[in-house]
Amino acid sequence: MSGTFVGMPAFPEAAREAVADPTLRGNLRHATHTIRAKRAAAVAEMSDWVELREAGRRIKDHTLRRLDRYLVQLEEAVTAAGGTVHWAADADEANRIVTRLVKETGESEVVKVKSMATQEIGLNEALEAEGIRAYETDLAELIVQLGRDRPSHILVPAIHRNRGEIRDIFRAEMGEWGRPAPEGLTDTPAELAEAARLHLREKFLRAKVGISGANFMVAETGTLVVVESEGNGRMCLTLPETLISVVGIEKIVPTWRDLEVFLQTLPRSSTAERMNPYTSTWTGTRDGDAGEGDGPRTFHLVLLDNGRTDTLADEVGRQALRCIRCSACLNVCPVYERAGGHAYGSVYPGPIGAILSPQLRGTGSEIDASLPYASSLCGACYEVCPVAIDIPEVLVHLRERVVEGGLVTREGNKVVLKPARGHAAERAAMRAARWAFSRPGALRAGQRLASRTRALHPRTLPGPGRAWSAARDLPAVPAEPFRDWWQRTNGGTTEEGTAK
Amino acid sequence: MSSRELILGRVRRALADVPPDDTPYEDAAPRGYLREHGARGAEETVALLAEHLADYRAIVHRCGESELPSLLARLLAEREAATVLVPTGLDETWLAESDVTRVADRAESDAHELDAVDSVVTACAVAVAETGTIVLDAGPDQGRRRITLVPDHHICVVRAPDQVVSSVPLALERLDPGRPLTWISGPSATSDIELDRVEGVHGPRTLEVILVG
Known part of the structure; x- marks a missing residue:
């Protein structure tokens, strides 16, 4: 993934700064609360939301189970419509392909539609290194690019x-x-949007190469779909002579008809609109008299793996590939609301990021091994997900993988993951619990001892346990172990007494 | 080995645990959702379209067939448009009463030329009432995609009720995926500042929709 996130510390450490920043907390609280209520209202308009969600889940699962066939079908359809399909196994290969394609046009600048896939592979940095300047044209991306900042939200x-x-x-x-901000620019959103319009206008009008991602690719027809709001997408998709789309292999749907599900669920889940202002669909390139001059003459589709097939190999974790990047799970997450997006150390923050990043990148780094823990497992993310990804289930599964290690797929190969070192204390505690629970005598003696020494118990744990008890109360040990109480009172029937 | 073979091989190995399943595509996903939401007559559907277009700040007009030329003339005059882009297949009578210079939609036009034009008038392929959406399919009366993008003022004529459907599923049935489609729901907007919607970024900042019939 993007080089800007290399060397990120583990989530708790990265989140500490964000949690202590009142401006950031305020900004996130305001934005996420605004969108939460609106999303709920937009979803409530649809009496068949449950059925749409189920259909979305099943269509995506069906596609993923036959991904090889649908990829080949898509390639044939795109090629037949005049496009060229490239395959990129990882970020480096995708960047090399795009750089080469841009260089072949002779251009040294490109305009970009907001795209998670190109952020994931660090395309802008790769192009910059080759002397090609990439202009982000989505308003929020522009703010990030101008501020030399990192993205903190999917949408x-x-x-x-x-x-x-x-x-x-x-x-x-x-x-x-390029064009400076207008004199006397104020902070009203309308003026800020106007400033972005003026700043980017000239870049759109002279652009010869556009780079995009896609929200959906239709295997049967070879059609790509980009869903957006501002019109920057339309500019990049229709004005340049050459269009290069970099799209993750999981973005396929089998048929044109399948869009009827996702074009209903995506806008309401992401911006809480009945429909986003602009959706563009295109199939290859246009030719013939009527089509001449309508849209790019050259169209390249770069199909990106970059960890997706590794994710697909995990029976529990593969459901993360259903994601349509709506970001409803971010907006509703209590952890995201407080920690912000940067702490997740990935272009995919929030609950979906916590299950996607460690699967796409593996759990080798500190940040990736910590992400499955960046959750209270409250389940709000699963509730709002329009394709029913059971994020808590995958989080728990990934926690197990981090602690226990085991067989995983990396770059297409099966490898045995070693248990993470950081969890030695947790494993020791679990081993001790297993030993005690399988020896009733020892358990009884231990429980009685614990009850009798109640007054001496510390409020926080020493040593490696300190991190756990720093933000939690230790459970209080009862005066009498449950099993003793049960025996003494015959299961609570003879006496409602308490222990002496 | 090519990356194509590499990726396809990885996909097949990744799915080794999945039992063979020959469920045909048609049965793979339940389609228990609705084709449209609520039962409405043709006139109610058109009214809902008007309401939802207006919700997202499109300016909606209704008129009879014979009033269309005078309405278009009035709207262009109110906008003080000196030039208007005209798709090659647009009904000639529509602009008969308008006193503006017409600019043809030509393959050779470059984006800077289009940027100098004040307004554009088009028809549409279909309109969706539930979402307040008009869809253009680059047909002869709609023109190349860029002509409805670069000018700052777009007037779109919808034939009601013929071109109006209730829902997204019904709209997709009517559309040809082989054509480039542009779904437009209100004027250009953004939610990028504090997740609140503001109208007016790169596309036409004024969208007027005329429901004719």
């Missing part, structure tokens, strides 16, 4: 910035990248 990468901060970034930085 609204600058969600951690409030209007005042955005105005300051525009004033200070727009001049470096």
Whole structure:
């Protein structure tokens, strides 16, 4: 994934700073609470939401189970419609392909539609290294790019910035990248949007190469779909001569008809709108008299693996590939609301990021091994997910993998993962519990001892346990063990007494 | 080995645990959801379209067939448009009463030329009442995708009730995936500042929809 996240500390450490920042907490609280109520209202309009959600889940599962067939079908359809399909096993290969394709056009700048896949592979940095400047055109991406910042939300990468901060970034930085911010720019959202319009206009009009991702790819027809709001997507998809789309292999749906499910669930889940302002669909390139001059003459589709097949190999974890990147799970998550997106150390933050990043990248790094723990397992993410990804289930599964190790797939190969070192104390505690629970005599003696020494118990744990008890109360040990009480009172029938 | 073979091989190995399942695609997903939400007559559907278009700040007009040329003339005059882009297949009578310079939708036009044009008038392929959406399919009376994108003012004429459907599923049935489609729900907007919707970014900032019939 993107180089900007290399060397991230574990989640608790990364989150500490965010949690102590009152401006950031305020920005996140305001934004997530605004969207929560709106999403609920948009979903409530649909009496068949449950059925749509189930259909979305089943369509995605069906597709993933036959992903090889649908990929080949898609390739044939795109090629037949005049496009060229490339396959990229990892981020480096995708970046090399895109860089080569841009260089072949002779251009040294490109305009980009917001795309998670190109962020994931660090495309902008790779292009920059080859002397190609990539202009982000989505408003939030622009804010992140101008602020030399990192994205913190799937849909609204600058969600951690409030209007005042955005105005300051525009004033200070727009001049470096092109047209400066208008004199006397205020922090009203309408003026900020206008400033972005003016700043990007010239770049759209002269652009020769556009780079996009896609929300959906239809295997049967070879059609790609981009869902957006501002019109920057339409600009990048229709004005340049060359269009390069980098899309994860899991974005396929089998048929045109399947869009009827996702075009109903995605907008309501993400921006809480009945429909987003603009959706573009295109199939290869246009030709013939009527089509001449309508859209790019050259279309390249780069199909990206980059850890997706490894994720597919995990029987529990593969459901994460159903994700349609709506970000409803972020907006509803109590942990995300407080910690913000940066602490997740990935372009995919929030609950979905906590199960996607460690699967796409493996759990080798500190941050990736800690992500499955970045959750209270409250389940709100699962409730709102429009494709019913059971995020808590996958989180628990990944925790087990981190602690116990075991067989996983990395870059297509089966490897045995060693148990993570950081969890030695937890494993020791679990081993001790197993020993005690399988020896009733020892358990009884231990429980009685614990009850009698109640007054001496510490409020926090020493040593490696300190981290656990720093934010939690230790459970109080009862005066009498349950089994003793049960025996003494014959299961509570003879006496409602308490122990002496 | 090519990356294509590599990736396809990885997919097949990843699915080794999945038992063979020959459920045909048609039976793979339950389609228990509705084709449309609520029972409405044709006129109610058109009214719902008007309401939902207006919800997202499109300006909606209704008129009879014979009033269309004068309405278009009035809207363009109110906008003080000097030039208007016209798709090649647009009904000639529509702009008969408008006193503006017409700019043809040509393959050779570049984006800067289009940027200098004040307004664009098009028809549409279909409109969706439940979502307040108009869909363009680059047909002869709608033109190339860019002509409804670069000018700041778009007037779209919808034939009601013929072109109006209730729902997204019914709209998809009517559309040809082989054509480039643009689904438009209100003028350009963004939710990128504090997750609150603001109208007016890169696409036309004023969208007027005329429901004719």
